[in-house]
Amino acid sequence: MSERIYTIVPTPRREAILSMLKRGERVDGRKPDEYREITVETGIVGNAEGSARVSIGHTKVIAGVKVSMGTPFSDAPDKGVQIVYAELIPMASPIFEPGPPDENDVELARVVDRGLRSSSTIKLEDLAVVPGRHVWRVFIDIYPLDHDGNLFDASGLAAVAAVLTAKIPKTSISGESTVVVEEEKVPLPVGNAPVFVTVAKMGDILVVDPCYEEELVMDARITFAIDKEDRVCATQKGGRGSFKPEEVIRALDMALSLAPELRKKLPSTPI
């Protein structure tokens, strides 16, 4: 209900960061449209159907995919179920506290969920084993391990990488509608794959991939999820500030031009 993550940056430091930005310099020496180094590893947890560990600079996020056979939602009886969950665990940052998920956890999970859902990353219509009765429920759980800013992009990358490499049990139907779950594994049916690009605004300056210190001094942020056909499949503005319409377009153009670079970090879709 309220903003719990409230951290004060000493005024001299804030002014130093902002005056550097005006000269086109960032605290860690990057250009405004430059990401930190990105690594993506997949298949890191044997018990998960799919998993990935992503780092963007010092930010580290782990994501896992688990599936279970269940019943569909009544408003989508012929589709599988996708559930994205994120937890900002206290391990990852001194500003995260233990306890039930708060608005920051929920926002992160829901933005990643919208990006995946809108782009049909998981082909949910292919997950209805017996439409109306038995469908796969796909759980994507996201856990930041070390928070140095830009959890949205890292979480999106981890979730998508885990989904693209996930393998689920093969099923067959015996009799009328009894589902037999077999030992053999098949790839999770996937279609599109979005990448998430976050742009932070300080004054009239826009930078991508804000590190934690930049997040503390930013006025606002905007995240775009971009699908394979350069369409926006999720947008989320956050923070206490605002954007001019032309800044939204400028941020979108930054996201569109960086999306291919991020997409290269994703594992190629298994066939």
Next chain:
Amino acid sequence: MVEAKGVKLLDENGRRLDGRRLDELRSCRIEAGVLKNANGSAYIELGRNKILVAVYGPREVHPRHEAMPDRMLLRCRYSMLPFSVPDRKTPSPSRREVELSKVIREALEPAIFVEEFPRTTVDVYIEVIEADGSTRVTSITAAAVALADAGIPMRDLVAAVSVGKIDGVLALDVNGLEDQYGEGDMPIAIMPRLGEITLIQSDGLFTRDEVIEALEMARKAIQELYKEQKRALREKYSKIVEEVESEEVIG
């Protein structure tokens, strides 16, 4: 997606199911100062949406450790009444309501001079009484009026509208049916005088050109909502002026 579900949202003349043009708002009525206990309040009807907003504060922060030394703490609770939607919603806050409470707060905060009231809090309580699509943006439009009614110093009001995608084209102010069967939704909040965007979200697929067009559609619609916001505030305060003046005559 739409074809598969067999729901066509536009007729052969390009009119929507409720008869509106693509760039047409539903009828909107706002009333300011509708609650006795709250410091400020507003009631809005947009089409079939009915939403009530109460503002309490600036007041002492509880719990006290949440108070901030350099500005007020803005808190916001968006909630849907169980009977506001076709299938009863459980009264406990859903994950959707938790997220919307956050984005609505962040849509309102840019308009408020938060540094004017350090160590205090302002609480914005939003109850959706009846929902028919675009409730988050409608809540923002009403909440800005309630904040102004509470006398909170603001740089501008905030008005908000959604732009959806139905049958492959952009449509202003999506209703519940269009939200359910449409291909996308982009809620946008703008400070009408300053032209600053304080909320933008989207789901569904939008091309770059569609994002630009949606922003333009929202910008125009927001001026209409802004007129109604100002009318509601003027109406309330002109009533007070009348009351005061009539008392003077009696006195």
